[in-house]
Amino acid sequence: DAKTTQPPSMDCAEGRAANLPCNHSTISGNEYVYWYRQIHSQGPQYIIHGLKNNETNEMASLIITEDRKSSTLILPHATLRDTAVYYCIVRGLFSGGSNYKLTFGKGTLLTVNP
Amino acid sequence: GAVVSQHPSWVICKSGTSVKIECRSLDFQATTMFWYRQFPKQSLMLMATSNEGSKATYEQGVEKDKFLINHASLTLSTLTVTSAHPEDSSFYICSASIDEQYFGPGTRLTVT
Numbered sequence: 609d610a611k612t613t614q615p616p617s618m619d620c621a622e623g624r625a626a627n628l629p630c631n632h633s634t635i636s637g638n639e640y641v642y643w644y645r646q647i648h649s650q651g652p653q654y655i656i657h658g659l660k661n662n663e664t665n666e667m668a669s670l671i672i673t674e675d676r677k678s679s680t681l682i683l684p685h686a687t688l689r690d691t692a693v694y695y696c697i698v699r700g701l702f703s704g705g706s707n708y709k710l711t712f713g714k715g716t717l718l719t720v721n722p
Numbered sequence: 723g724a725v726v727s728q729h730p731s732w733v734i735c736k737s738g739t740s741v742k743i744e745c746r747s748l749d750f751q752a753t754t755m756f757w758y759r760q761f762p763k764q765s766l767m768l769m770a771t772s773n774e775g776s777k778a779t780y781e782q783g784v785e786k787d788k789f790l791i792n793h794a795s796l797t798l799s800t801l802t803v804t805s806a807h808p809e810d811s812s813f814y815i816c817s818a819s820i821d822e823q824y825f826g827p828g829t830r831l832t833v834t
Contacts (some may be wrong), residue, residue: 642822644825646766649828649830650730650811650827650828651726651815651817651825651826651827652766652815652817652825654822654823654824654825657822658820669834693828695765708766708819709756710756710768710817710823711768712758712765713765714765714769715765715766
């Protein structure tokens with residue numbers, strides 16, 4: 609799986625958009641970009657994933673550059689409950705019944721301030 | 723949907739004893755479950771991959787005789803830490819996969 613690089617920490621004001629960057633310059637053509645987050649002392653929570661098109665769901669938006677070497681996770685209106693470690697992971701798509709692994713890096717600690 | 727539970731949420735045990743942690747997928751069947759370990763201020767490290775009805779695949783450096791994994795059904799996997807020692811104290815997290823990996827809330831193990 610391709611390796612990712614994220615800033616160790618970021619701050620964001622409550623109510624503002626949080627933009628979390630991720631570099632994955634060695635991503636291969638069949639690898640997806642996944643984002644998970646982990647609130648302190650809890651299990652990780654799936655946020656979103658994408659291949660090359662921008663994606664949006666009820667939690668966040670994912671913007672992937674045209675060359676796919678980097679991406680940005682956007683939380684449009686951050687709240688205090690969004691304070692967590694955010695992990696950017698690249699891997700192949702799960703194919704029903706097949707094994708796959710998630711390799712967690714150090715992630716970005718996002719702190720949302722009142 | 724896609725809820726994964728773990729039991730217990732925390733456990734304290736004496737050195738030399740064994741501890742069993744359960745991981746259940748509550749509203750879906752998972753052919754594959756994963757076990758991770760997380761030490762304080764560190765990221766999650768995959769310990770093993772478990773498929774229903776077959777032996778688990780352990781990551782390099784993880785002792786399979788110490789960390790026994792059983793995946794007897796499509797909704798239940800168990801991790802048993804045998805002869806636990808203080809250095810096994812950690813946060814153990816499981817995940818179950820159907821389309822994506824869904825994680826349990828974790829189990830805090832403290833070995834005294």
